[in-house]
Amino acid sequence: MRVDIWSDIVCPWCYIGKARFERALAAFEHADEVEVEFHSFRLDPSAPEEPEPLLDALADKYGMSAEQARAADAGARANAEGEGLPFTSERSHANTFDAHRLLHLARDRGLQHEAVDTLFRAYFGEGADVFGRDALVGLAEKAGLDADEARRVLDGRQYADHVEDDTEQARALGATGVPFFVVDERYGVSGAQPADVFAQVLEKAWEEKE
Structure with missing residues (x-):
């Protein structure tokens, strides 16, 4: 059975x-x-x-006050910590296009899960840079990828x-945000x-598949 997951590396709810x-x-x-x-x-x-x-970016993008931005991030932090996940609010915000390209390389090399874990943990757990080329190359190597190929x-x-x-595939499936899960190409979970x-x-999809 197959599960497809759409996510963004800087999305706390994806984490x-x-x-x-x-x-x-x-x-x-x-x-x-x-x-998966x-x-x-x-x-x-x-x-x-x-x-x-990050908090400046949240305030600007969603028209929040600084206090509202902090409260929104605190809510995500509480949920993350409830799952036993490391989480820091000392994060930056920028474009994730290159990080996603790196994840596609990782998929082709059979290391996608390792790369996703590495980027999530670096960003949310350590507040590390997951945007710059040098930083991404270092994270790629940590996930098991060849640094020269990643560069x-x-x-x-x-x-x-x-x-x-x-992204176009997700929108065609009706996703307007992430995380978005599709189980066995039939059941969507947003x-x-x-x-x-x-x-x-998972149980329902497996029973119907059988």
């Missing part, structure tokens, strides 16, 4: 939703027969390439079409749902 889904999958009787693939979806394609403080990809335009195609919701969908 949380991934953990909740994985908790459900770990308890699923047929987990070893489930193939991540797809690109940029929440803010117009974000600048140069990083800016060649990031210095060019390789996988740019893959990122755009993923948002960072509780683990038991994912468990129910």
Whole structure:
């Protein structure tokens, strides 16, 4: 059975939703027969390439006050910590296009899950740079990718079409935001749902498949 997940590397609810889904999958009787693939979806394609403080970016994008931006991030932090995930508010915000291109390289090299984990943990757990070329090359190497190959990809335009195609596919499926999960090409689950919701969908999809 196949599960497709659309997410953005700087989306806290994608980080949380991934953990909740994985908790459900770990308890699923047929987990070893489930193939999971991540797809690109940029929440803010117009974000600048140069990083800016996250809370400033939230306030500007959504018309929030500084206090509202802090409260929104605190809510995400509470949910992340409830899943046992490291989470810092000392993060920057910028365009994630190159990070997504890197994830497509990782998929082709059989290291997509390692790369997704590495980027999420670096960004949310450490407040690390996941935007600059040098930073991304270092993270790619940490995930098991060849640093020289990662740099060649990031210095060019390789996988740019893959990122755009993923987004168009998500929109064609009716996704307006992420995380967005599609189980067995039939059941869509939107948002960072509780683990038991994912468990129910996995069971239902498996029973109907059988």
